[in-house]
Amino acid sequence: MSIYKKLFFETLFEESTDGLMILKDGKCIECNEAILKTLGVKNKNLLFGLLPSDISPELQPDGQKSSIKEEKMLRFTLIHGSHNFDWVYTGRNGEDVWVEVTMTPIATKQKDIVYVSCRDISRRKKEEKILLEEKEKLHRLAHNDALTGLANRLFFIKRLEQATSMAKRHRRELAILFLDLDRFKEINDSLGHAAGDKVLCEIANRLPDVIRKEDILARLGGDEFVILMENLFDKTDAAILAKKILDVLSEPIYIEGHILYVSCSIGISLYPENNGSIDNLLHCADTAMYKAKAKGRNNFQFHSSDLTEIANERVSLEDKLRQSLNNDEFLVYYQPQINGENGELTGMEAFVRWNHKNIKIISPSKFIAFAEETGFIVPLDQWVMKKALTQIAQWYKMGHNPGVLALNLSMKQLNRVDFISGLKSILEETGCKPEWVSLEVTENQIMPNLKNVFDTLTQLREMGIKIAIDDFGTGCSTLSQLKHLPIDELKIDQTFIKDLPHNKDDSDIVKSAIMLSKRLNIDIIAEGVETEEQKSFLIENGCINMQGYIYAKPMMASKMEKMLTIKCHSTIDTDQE
Structure with missing residues (x-):
């Protein structure tokens, strides 16, 4: 190599804004000044003879804190050639420092020499995080109810379309439970909308305790909530859930020094019994809900009256069983x-x-x-x-x-x-x-x-x-x-x-x-x-x-x-x- 070429590479190595170092047997034998800033090290001599994990225990691929990955990276480089990945460690100010690393094997008689390039990408990572948070925020605004955090009408309709398609393909049954709070307007009129909002949030907090993990719970707006139950084992499973909802809502709600008792009327539609469009399924559930209102509120009704009678018998039987065990x-x-x-x-x-x-x-x-x-x-x-x-x-x-x-x-x-x-x-x-x-x-x-x-x-x-x-x-x-x-x-x-x-x-x-x-x-x-x-x-x-x-x-x-x-x-x- 000519003296100019050697000088060029030495200058390139020392003056590069990227942190550079050479590893032998996994330990640092040479580095430039930029690497000190990248890794948060004051003196170049402190790097010599150390593994990267010795420099900072948290300097590991993708934020992992085990040196096992580091050893694998070195081994992978020596066998398969140059590759890139990201490392992260906690800086002196307590913030994460992200480093983009390129490891390249150097062709010598000693096959364990690796050239390492490190570039600080913390700013880019912060920008990516901000963009991701904004994207998630937009998704929440589009698919979640702003007041309760539950799924909103848009998300529920999309999920219902998918569910009915799957149910039709696999010949499964599903149910929609349409909930409307009883006399909710009286709470808004007497205590104000702020108190009414707190009641809605309390209802939204209670309902997940009684539904299955796979059920979809959404707020359609106002005092209306809706639940999608897929893969029904029995049609009256929807009635059992409805009874649980009525029970959990029967507990008093404490709002601003007031003790409130809130009930709801529930209408239930079934697929494929109430076959038709998504709008028809919701309409059937809504109609059944008004039947529940007409029967005195604080009850549930199926769109089919016969099913309501059968379901009530089963719910009554389950209640009797549990009471009898307690008694x-x-x-x-x-x-x-x-x-x-x-x-x-x-x-x-x-x-x-x-x-x-x-x-x-x-x-x-x-x-x-x-x-x-x-x-x-x-x-x-x-x-x-x-x-x-x-x-x-x-x-x-x-x-x-x-x-x-x-x-x-x-x-x-x-x-x-x-x-x-x-x-x-x-x-x-x-x-x-x-x-x-x-x-x-x-x-x-x-x-x-x-x-x-x-x-x-x-x-x-x-x-x-x-x-x-x-x-x-x-x-x-x-x-x-x-x-x-x-x-x-x-x-x-x-x-x-x-x-x-x-x-x-x-x-x-x-x-x-x-x-x-x-x-x-x-x-x-x-x-x-x-x-x-x-x-x-x-x-x-x-x-x-x-x-x-x-x-x-x-x-x-x-x-x-x-x-x-x-x-x-x-x-x-x-x-x-």
Whole structure:
């Protein structure tokens, strides 16, 4: 290299307004004056022999504070060649200093030499931040209500158009809830618009607490709010939400020394029932809202009167369920499980009964499915579990031998992340041992969800709790699936028992289930056994454990306790309900 060329490059290096340095083995061996200002370092000698992260611990790619990225950048440069990225560190004044970095490998015999160019881009970053904030502000002004911060009419209409398009494509249902505050004008007239605005903001703060995360809540203007519910499981889910809204708004609002009680009227339209344009869906919801006003305010109405009646029944049922749980109006009944050969009690299954004060005993078939749909099954399951485990532990302490207690378990309960810890707490609180418990899950529920619950079932077995597949035969489980399941018992569904031994198909299914249990080396029990013929058929084919009316109906704990004093249960009074 000529002396002029060398002088040119030295001058270019020293006088460049960009900060420049040369790294060897990742450490600085040469730099110019500009780099000192860029990195906030006073003396050039302070840089020599240091890693960039030694200069400032916060000087890392994209603001990350780990030196791992720095090492990766150097390695990437040496392997792939020159590249650019941004670094940020906190300057002496506490502000972020952004640096645009270019790293280029220098072709020498020593392949670990890297040329680094640093340009202060803090001003550009500030301008970009201001532009972004302005853009977000404009977006908020265009799509959000200025007073409440909720979505506005424009955003809601756009979202509704997308939702109806998706619902049509995937054949899904959605609902629109149109809310209008009752007698809101009186608040504005008596207390002023400022107080009215505060009420609107309070309403806007309360509503998100009761809607689902995926629901869209908007203020259309004035005292009108609207909610979009997509992917409805059941049409009356909209009614359940409407009831929650009425409840949350029933709480008093404290404004400027005044205690206000604000209610609303809610109209509900459905897609595709109220099919048509977006305007038509909103019009149907608006019309239904005026029906609610006409019926005395502080209620909800569907555009279809028939749906309103059905929805009110469901909402009423949910209210009764929750009140009954709080009032301890549920009962646990127990049905014995018997060894058919010797009549000995081997265990019992717990069933829940609803002893409503005005309706007397209500069959589980009338409320369990509804409890599953609404999620009420979770607190109900927990109540039954605690009650039954307390009882079984008490019987053992009294010197009885009630065997293993079988509890039905819903998938909603099993899928809870805190299920195992909650069960352990109940076992500890009640003094019930895990080996006294069997948890039953239905075949139709568990097989589609096997991947999600396999680990939970395994943990339960490791605790000493038995796992049973209930209603076996009603699903489509295969041997290959069952042999990998952490289960201890199969329960043959009563639909295959009732026509034994005369129905050949049922006989073959039951025989196959018994053979399957033997191959898997797990227990088997038949439920719904009512006749001596059924009992004899089961014993002859290898199923000796059974439960059903041939022995006893589900009974209250007091009657079950009397039964525990009997040594043999081959003939028991079935009038135990």
